[in-house]
Amino acid sequence: MKYDVIIIGSGLGGLECAHILSRQGMSVLVLEREVQPGGCMQSYPRRSASAPAGTKSLWYDTGLHYVGGLAEGQALHEKFKQLNLLNLPWQRMDADGFNRVFIEGRNYHIAEGFDHFIDTLAADFPEERQGLRAYADILKKSLNVHDMENAAPLIEEGAWNFLNRTFSNPLLIDVISGTAQNMELRKESLPLFVFAHANASYIESSWRLRGDGNQLVHSLVNDIRQYGGEVLCRSEVEELIERDGQVVAARCTNGETYEGRFFISNAHPAITLDLVKQSQLIKPIFRRRMTSSKNTCGFLTVSLRLRPESLPYANYNQFVYRDRDVWEINRPDSPYIINGLMISYRTPEQGTFAEQIDLLTPVQWQLFEPWTDTTIGKRGQDYKDLKKRLANECIELAEHCMPGLSHMVDECYVSTPLTYRDYTLTPKGSAYGIRKDYHTPMFNIIPPVTTIPNLLLTGQNLIMHGIEGVTQTAFLTSSTLMKKWQGLQ
Numbered sequence: 315m316k317y318d319v320i321i322i323g324s325g326l327g328g329l330e331c332a333h334i335l336s337r338q339g340m341s342v343l344v345l346e347r348e349v350q351p352g353g354c355m356q357s358y359p360r361r362s363a364s365a366p367a368g369t370k371s372l373w374y375d376t377g378l379h380y381v382g383g384l385a386e387g388q389a390l391h392e393k394f395k396q397l398n399l400l401n402l403p404w405q406r407m408d409a410d411g412f413n414r415v416f417i418e419g420r421n422y423h424i425a426e427g428f429d430h431f432i433d434t435l436a437a438d439f440p441e442e443r444q445g446l447r448a449y450a451d452i453l454k455k456s457l458n459v460h461d462m463e464n465a466a467p468l469i470e471e472g473a474w475n476f477l478n479r480t481f482s483n484p485l486l487i488d489v490i491s492g493t494a495q496n497m498e499l500r501k502e503s504l505p506l507f508v509f510a511h512a513n514a515s516y517i518e519s520s521w522r523l524r525g526d527g528n529q530l531v532h533s534l535v536n537d538i539r540q541y542g543g544e545v546l547c548r549s550e551v552e553e554l555i556e557r558d559g560q561v562v563a564a565r566c567t568n569g570e571t572y573e574g575r576f577f578i579s580n581a582h583p584a585i586t587l588d589l590v591k592q593s594q595l596i597k598p599i600f601r602r603r604m605t606s607s608k609n610t611c612g613f614l615t616v617s618l619r620l621r622p623e624s625l626p627y628a629n630y631n632q633f634v635y636r637d638r639d640v641w642e643i644n645r646p647d648s649p650y651i652i653n654g655l656m657i658s659y660r661t662p663e664q665g666t667f668a669e670q671i672d673l674l675t676p677v678q679w680q681l682f683e684p685w686t687d688t689t690i691g692k693r694g695q696d697y698k699d700l701k702k703r704l705a706n707e708c709i710e711l712a713e714h715c716m717p718g719l720s721h722m723v724d725e726c727y728v729s730t731p732l733t734y735r736d737y738t739l740t741p742k743g744s745a746y747g748i749r750k751d752y753h754t755p756m757f758n759i760i761p762p763v764t765t766i767p768n769l770l771l772t773g774q775n776l777i778m779h780g781i782e783g784v785t786q787t788a789f790l791t792s793s794t795l796m797k798k799w800q801g802l803q
Contacts, residue, residue: 468505494640498749561577
């Protein structure tokens with residue numbers, strides 16, 4: 315059988331493209347190397363071997379913690395409606411402070427709605443109200459990712475420069491930046507557009523999924539199959555075969571070869587190009603550009619199972635910092651490795667107490683370089699000791715605003731950038747893909763088309779990362795392919 319579209323990778327972008335295109339009547343095949351689909355949207359079960367008999371396994375999320383802009387008229391509403399994802403059990407987070415930033419002994423609230431956002435912060439920083447209005451205007455402007463003419467000035471300005479030009483109080487800059495662990499904070503490179511866009515949809519409205527992230531994955535996969543598409547796991551693509559200027563087939567490590575008319579890769583662009591072993595259309599300079607592109611840092615995730623009724627559930631995310639200057643939490647002069655983190659609560663299935671929380675923080679790849687050539691489960695005792703140290707530092711820091719947390723923990727599971735690298739093939743376990751730099755804006759924005767006419771790209775490496783950015787890109791990739799398809803009819 316020759317498929318209309320073959321998609322490499324079942325991360326969010328790949329599944330969304332498969333959903334969109336299969337709904338349009340195309341025959342779609344998704345090829346996934348792992349044992350279950352979903353990429354960083356999937357969940358995994360764990361139960362301690364020492365747990366009492368009858369203790370149930372809990373599902374832990376890898377990348378889905380909260381989503382922004384799901385209300386009607388907002389950034390993701392229409393897209394999620396088309397993807398049949400609005401039917402999932404979403405729970406709206408606290409409008410008076412869906413994010414809270416703990417710095418120097420007190421909490422600052424990030425409120426839902428742009429006016430409410432301004433008023434809440436202006437109550438603590440009254441002299442900064444005009445700057446907050448200017449920032450809110452930038453947030454609104456950044457939401458339209460398709461209006462590149464208006465977005466260009468934001469892409470070409472540094473976020474750090476804008477914040478210091480707009481606000482006079484360094485503490486307010488820390489508070490506004492303190493929720494931005496959904497990106498890599500780099501003073502010397504982060505574009506204002508990335509900073510604003512990654513925050514804007516959450517200020518529109520923020521939502522948690524009641525239950526695990528597999529619900530989102532299963533919803534997409536079930537729809538794809540209902541529309542006639544296929545999702546195959548344990549099917550790692552080792553080569554995209556090009557012939558006469560077109561990709562004609564995907565060959566997998568299990569010996570299977572699948573023919574297609576169009577191909578979409580949800581993998582990192584450098585990995586995608588490695589799959590095209592020989593091509594007259596892909597220029598060596600473009601290959602070098604992709605392989606040499608800098609990637610964002612990875613994340614450490616400490617997932618905790620809590621003792622029953624030990625911690626009340628909070629309908630917000632808590633961000634905690636040891637001290638000021640949240641843009642430098644990985645500074646080398648600190649006696650700690652962990653200087654800032656996000657605490658994400660899993661919505662309880664029943665009752666008012668939290669059963670699980672995740673502690674998340676960006677970490678530098680250099681920490682894990684000694685284990686570069688190792689694989690999961692085979693990294694040795696030194697690696698286990700490092701994970702234990704990092705987990706203890708995270709729990710200790712969380713106790714700054716969550717006293718006694720260490721005594722509430724029943725089970726602890728730690729994922730590092732090495733874990734993400736091995737499961738997703740993302741270079742160095744990068745959390746947000748290719749690093750964007752306002753000095754070279756067009757160099758970092760990758761279009762969904764390639765020089766091979768029937769090979770397209772999607773995912774977080776192209777325009778924007780995060781659930782909202784990946785979803786917007788999936789629709790862009792799919793619409794681009796459909797125009798090419800119509801041109802062939």
